Amino acid sequence: MSTEKLVVIGQGYVGLPLAMRAVEAGMEVTGLDTDSYRIKRLTTGDSFVEDVPADRLGRALASGRYHPTTEYADAEGFDVCAITVPTPLHDGTPDLSFVEQAGAGIGPYLRPGCLVVLESTTYPGTTEELLRPLLESASGLRSPDDFHLGYSPERIDPGNPSWQLENTPKVISGIGPAALARTDQFYRRIVARTVPVGSTxxxxxxxxxxxxxxxxxxxxINELAVLSHDLDIDVWxxxxxxxxxxxxxxxxxxxxGVGGHCLPIDPCYLSWQVKRRLGRQFRFIELANDINHEMPEHVTRRIMAGLNRTGHAVNGARLLLLGLAYKKNTGDLRDSPAVDVAQRLCDLGADVRAVEPYAEPHHLPAGVLIVPLTEQEVRAADAVVVVTDHDVFDYDLVVRHARYVFDARNRCSGPVVERL
Ligand SMILES: NC(=O)c1ccc[n+]([C@@H]2O[C@H](COP(=O)([O-])OP(=O)(O)OC[C@H]3O[C@@H](n4cnc5c(N)ncnc54)[C@H](O)[C@@H]3O)[C@@H](O)[C@H]2O)c1
Incomplete structure (x- = not known):
């Protein structure tokens, strides 16, 4: 049997680990991304995804079976295509334009018997109602008769050392039994366990x-934390x-608060579809969004109150924020509540410095000075704020030398520490 040829559209947090795993499983992999900056970095062995260290990328490149590219034409002759492009919200509405572009781009390269799997998170119905007609019209082929089409959601948890792509069970589906069987066959080479379900x-x-x-x-739990503080009870x-x-x-x-590409966005895909199809509100989602959305404002107010108690106004105060990414041990700043807090404090006139060892420099927010975590920085700050609790931070150093710590993550303890 010849080597299976996989094309992964989108080489980001989801697509790059999938491409690496497929190379390791012996496949010939085209890593396709329209971002030429990312492709240039990948070509030179420079990874921007924490879960894919440079040596792993280097091994994939050295195998001669990983080909990063910006050209759809390089997908020619593929057996399997996985689509891992962004699915953001645009003014509160699902933005499927990246999926549409990927479908239109790959469509002309479909061959009878090939498999296309969508992995991007999206509302129920996308694979059948949006992607299928796109692929059919671009290729002149039909699903399920001529090609296989499936959906398999990604469960990747960036920065999680225990659960990686290969040992996390993967839910799979296909349009028709043959597509499901083909999708299963493909993912069994990638992950330890597949979980087939009845429809996309x-x-x-x-x-x-x-x-x-x-x-x-x-x-x-966020609402409980806010109320417990007012009730003077230790919620932690x-x-x-x-x-x-x-x-x-x-x-x-x-x-x-919550951030990243998943929690602030994905539930809205569901509530949008419920509203569109049923004309009803998904009340739990609306409420949860409201509460989580208010958390950066709550944290900012608590920092202001804490500064006030130590005799400082936020205007002109020197603040040291630990972590700007939306979750610990990653550099992902997308929709990060930490960035929201930093911006609010800047707007209030504070001198905001931040320690953020993981984020790409050109993604860091304007107006915030990036500094290393040193005794000098900690001592000079009117308040140190633990916003994103990266494990590499020396919390003992912070507690030893800070005058006041506001800890939104329960990483510090001691007389100068106030927790969320
Ligand atoms: N990051 C996560 O933890 C995570 C987890 C599970 C699911 N997801 C979902 O997976 C999908 C991808 O997320 P991500 O975090 O990998 O995004 P990402 O932004 O890190 O990567 C997506 C990549 O797709 C590229 N791209 C966009 N349009 C393209 C096109 N038409 N052709 C080729 N490349 C294109 C972008 O340049 C980008 O590099 C989203 O739907 C997301 O919701 C993400």
Whole structure:
């Protein structure tokens, strides 16, 4: 059997790990991305995705079976195509333009018997209603008769050392039994366990259930944190204690809000579809979005109150923020609540400095000076704010030398520390 030829459209947080894994599984992989800056970096072995260290990328390039490119023509002759392009919101509405462009771009290269799988997170119905007709009209082929079409949501958790693509069960689906079988055959080479479901809509909804569940539970615990502070009760202790219940409870942690490409966005894909198809509101989602959205404002108010207690106005105060990424141990700044907090503090006239070891320099917010975490910086700050609790930070150093710490992540303790 000849080497299976895979093209992965989109070489970002989802597409690059998939491409690497496929190379390691022996496939010939074209990593296609319209961002020429990213492709240039990949070609020279420079990875921007934390879960793909440079040596792993280097091995893939050295194998001669990984080909980063900006050209759709390089997809010619592919057996399997995985689409991992962004699915953002535009004014609160799903923006499927990247999926449309990817479908139109790859369509002319479809051959009878090939497999196309959408991995981007999206509302139930996208694969059948949007991608299928696009591919059919661009190729002149029909699904399921001439080519296979499937949907398989990505569950990647950037920065998680235990759960990677290969050991996380992968939900798979296809339009028709042959497409499902072909999708299963492909992913069995990539992951340890596949979870076949009955339709692409079920697979699309599965992903949205997972992220909506997290969004709602984080909102619940965030609201609880705000109320517990006003009630003068230590919410962190209560959550830890509740977490000892061996059944029926799953601990979620409060924080400065939610960010990244998933939680602030994916549930809106579901509520948008519910509104569009049923004319009804998905009330849990609306409420959770509101609560999580208000958290950066709440954190800012708490910092102002804390500064006030130590005799400082926020205007003119020197603040040191730890972490700007939306989650720890990653450099992803998309929709980061930490950036929101930083911008609010800048707008209030504070001198905002931040320690952010992971983010790409050109993505960092304007007006915020990036500094290393040193004793001098900590001592000079009127307040140190733990916004994103990267594991590399020396929290002992912070607590030893800071005058006042506002900790939105429960990483510090001591007399100068106030927690969310
Ligand atoms: N990042 C995560 O943790 C995560 C987890 C699960 C699911 N997802 C979903 O996976 C999808 C991709 O997310 P991501 O984080 O990898 O995004 P990303 O922005 O890191 O990567 C997407 C890449 O696609 C490229 N691209 C856009 N349009 C293109 C086109 N027409 N042709 C070729 N390349 C194109 C972009 O240049 C970019 O490099 C989204 O739907 C997201 O919701 C993301």
């Amino acid at each position: 809509r079920v697979a699309e909804l599965t992903k949205l259930i997972e992220n909506t569940f997290r969004q709602v539970n984080i909102a619940l 202790q209560a959550i830890e204690a509740a977490g000892t219940k061996p059944f029926g409870f799953m601990p979620f942690q409060p924080g400065p």
